[in-house]
Amino acid sequence: MQPFALTYARPPIPEPETPYAYDPERQLNVLADGSVAVRDRAVLLACGATTSTAGSKTHFDD
Template identity: 50%
Template sequence: MSVSSDSVPQPFALRFARPLPAQLAIKPYTYDADAQLNRYSSGLPVASCPKGMRALGTTVSTAGSKTHFDD
């Protein structure tokens, strides 16, 4: 760590860390409230496509919180 007499020590890595530029996130799916799942614009459920799930990361649903008060 670098230390000066009038400042708080700063970890070495933070002197070189740079923020990543913001990325525009585009969701290729929408939430189907009737079926309680996410669907692609083609109508295919997102959960039926493992490659899509890996590429998009996680998907979210509010189904559990609407049916179980103890979540």
């Protein structure tokens, strides 16, 4: 007998390929050449960076 949850289990979705990697020493995302990823407009447009509005709704000084 198969457990009920396994009927609806899905295989894990692989992480998407990104043109940048996290550098823990610098604490930011960098491109393969070592430049900061946030300065590359094409990367930002392709990866769909978002911003949070949570602070704006809870603090008047954000």
